[in-house]
Amino acid sequence: MLLTVDHVTRYHYDQPVRGVVQSHRLMPSLCAGQKMLRWKVTVSDGQMGGGFRDGAGDWVQGWTVLGPVNEITVHVTGQVETLDQAGVLRGHKELVPPEAYLRKTHPTEADAALIALAEGLTPQQDALAAAHAVSARVSDAIVYTPGTTTSQTTAAEAMALGTGVCQDQAHAVIAVARHIGLPARYVSGYLLVGIDGAAHDAAHAWAEVFIAGLGWVGFDPANRCCPDDRYIRLGSGLDSAHAAMIRGTTRGPGEESLDVSVTVLQSQTQSQTQQ
Amino acid sequence: MLSRTADNLFWLARYMERAETSARLLEVGARIALMPSAAGYRNEWESLLHASGTADGFARKYGDAVQRNLESWFFFDGDNPSSVMSCIRAARENGRIVRTALTTQVWDALNTAFQELRQLERRPRSELDLSVLTDWTMRNTALVRGSIDATLLRNDGWDFLNLGYFLERADNTARLMDVKYYVLLPRLEFVGSGLDNYQWTTLLRAMSSHRAFHWAYGGEVTAAKIAHFLILNPQCPRSLITCVDGMTTHLDRLARGYQRKTAAQEKARGIQAELAELRVEDIFDEGLHEFLSRFIGDMARAGSVIRDCYLNGDVR
């Protein structure tokens, strides 16, 4: 599938700020089923900093803006050709051992309610089936309902509410998977949503669980499926904060307001770049 | 050097100078209190509290202006940000942060002053005459100042220390004069009276300048002579023009050393040029209080330009 991405993040400050520093995970992962045809990230008034591929295989890129500025726009555009891999992450070079993804973090801490979701699962016998079950149970326990949680909500809190968004569901899958001894991580990326889908859903998040013998496998409890050719994978981490597409700070008293728009479209033909 | 280091040195000097001013203020107050006066001494103490900008804090803590309380307030009180104790503590803290930019002698003088002050604080107040406290302050601020002059490398750090000293001293001289002219003597009929002269002399004494004044001018103490001495006479170590000259000298040194001119240099030179042309009559035409208020404002602006040009870390 040919997917075209246009992702604009606009930061507005009520007073001018200086010394903006950002760290981006905005490049499509190098893996089977994702072929980058063109890709470009720009930051208004920005100076590109150091970039490197980290141990998890993500391209991390630093940016700085000297300022003073009132507004910063991060613009991502590109086109990726995708192929369905049935959720399995293949051909992805990484060095971080799976065991490192067993570590608990605050948003992925499993409480009694989350632990209860693991009841009866036998990951020692069939890890893949267990992981599927975890994802399905989370989809039922935390009903996809935008607006009920914030970026700071933990898996346990979303579980108590019974509602949440893709971030909460992914955190919950991670919490339960780690609890039953399966390494799990948070993945951020883009998703081609149906014509009726709201625009903001195109920036998406899901979970990956490590299955011995198979490797990392994606699970998207929000859509009750494994990632396929509608998905573009960008980066991963222990939880949403570690996998964030953009992390940043500014210097100065300005209050920040944020405006994000993402569109992912299916193209029929490869867009023409430089001839 | 690091902007923060320069800032710490600048403030170290300002606090040392301010400690000295607080002790001088205390001395002025105590001397004036010895004189019979129309308003009664209590009132004059309050004037000094107003001059130091700490009247509210004092009233909240002690209520009435009793001399013993005032001594505590101006000298030991940690709640008074301008007390000798607060200033020396802050100067020493700034010094500790930039310990490596100081010589052992400077640090020693600063640290010993702080340690001694803490021991003084533990002694019964009845054993401590006011003169013991003010003498102690003069001696120790002079020791720090002296060790700076005698041992410190003449680098940019030395310039920032001196900028702090001169800026704070200019501000304090202007304030002390303003106290005398505006706060102590609000009613015109006192001008030229015996009390008036006594107060002026006390003020000079508090600035350790009465002898110098008499050598320089002789004869009767008049407001015009005093104003000339404390504002326009480059021989007086605390006069406004001496301080502003000092500021331009050190800003010029910095500009040469860094090979870049700054707005701070321009600002100081502007003030210097104005003072150089000024006559005492011009000052009295404008009104001494008005002139001093304007000058105090100018110093505050100069301070903020210095911060922007060197100290705030956003220098490019």
Place this chain on the structure above:
Amino acid sequence: MTSYFNEMYQGHSVRAPYARLQDWMTAMPAELRQMKQAEAEALFRRIGITFAVYGEGGDPDRLIPFDMFPRVFSGAEWAKLERGIKQRARALNAFLVDVYGRGEIVRAGRIPARLVYLNEAYEKAVVGIVPPKGVYSHIVGIDLVRTGPDEFFVLEDNCRTPSGVSYMLENREIMMRMFPDLFRENRIQPVDSYPEILRRTLASVAPQKCDREPTVVILTPGHYNSAYYEHSFLADLMGVELVEGQDLFVEGEFVFMRTTEGPRRVDVIYRRLDDAFIDPLCFRPDSMLGVPGLMDVYRSGGVSICSAPGAGVADDKAVYTYVPEMIRFYLGEEPILNNVPTWQCGKAEDLKYVLAHLNELVVKEVHGSGGYGMLVGPKASADQVELFRARITANPGNYIAQPTLALSTTPTFVAEGIAPRHVDLRPYCLVGERIELVPGGLTRVALTEGSLVVNSSQGGGVKDTWVLAE
């Protein structure tokens, strides 16, 4: 009654390294001693070397007690220690390169994966990053104790930012000022080259992108930190800037410091700040002490951070047990210095043994430091023992236990005169292009009679440490 090895005596005769101290000790009248002690304290206070203990309140300018009686090693004793310490520093660094790379030691089954990869000090963020010269831990502080003429044990390793070296230098300075005769009579190897060697070591690990004489800085958490004096002391002796996080900023591919003349590029940062605080974009987002974006610059080769983020996984008290294994695995050598036998409460059989022998053992928290979360069984009250029993049972993985070692003693000036007190030793090994060790270290002494706890936060003092030239 345990008998302790007194480093000054062998039976009734004085051991060779201490020979000349015998006369000095007996010849010094009590009044002179008191005078000298007061002089030393005044000197320490004047130079401002004080130690503020976190959360203890009281006098923030408290001095660590200084004992004038030196602790002495012969050249031969030191030669062996030096070989052992350098060996250990090499192995620890090889381990760090490995576990942030392919993890061969784990794959080979020589150390459990969970112990490494689930360790709080293991930084996933630096996996795949090989720091310049392959060095993670540039200053390795190794805590040693002695139990006999030829028996030394490593108590723990400090791979992050071991403190105390300023005491090593100042103790020597003060001893030389007060007792110059002693230094004429004994051939004592100097330690004052330490700051220069440290500077050279740090400069030798400048990042790839540095194409000029590297600018080195020390990054401190600030002047409220208990070790601030040391930070400023080292910066001064090394001739480098002492910076706080707010003095540094990232622009483009590099880190700069804010100076009165504008931005100045920084190449090597000797940080005295924990990993969690160095970059709010990578680690704790609420850290005000760090430099936003620093880790991206570090990982893309624009700046070196010493010790490298993640170095702490090598000095964890549970990982400690495996250091001899590391030495064999990476260096193919037998360890020169012994580990103290250690029970890991996380292992069922060890836990059982520990709980049954709490009265005899020293129990430590795996991540604790400063002697706080520690039980010295033979000295503890029944209540304390029960308290630890409950804590260990609740979270066994967080505790290790070791036999109570018969720590050596050295003569120490006490109120009644001279008496033996227990000591340990922390030498500072510098690792860069070369591995270097100045002959000496920090000797800590438990000033309370019979006490085995030498931590300064628990009433310990310090001594000058001599290594004699042969």
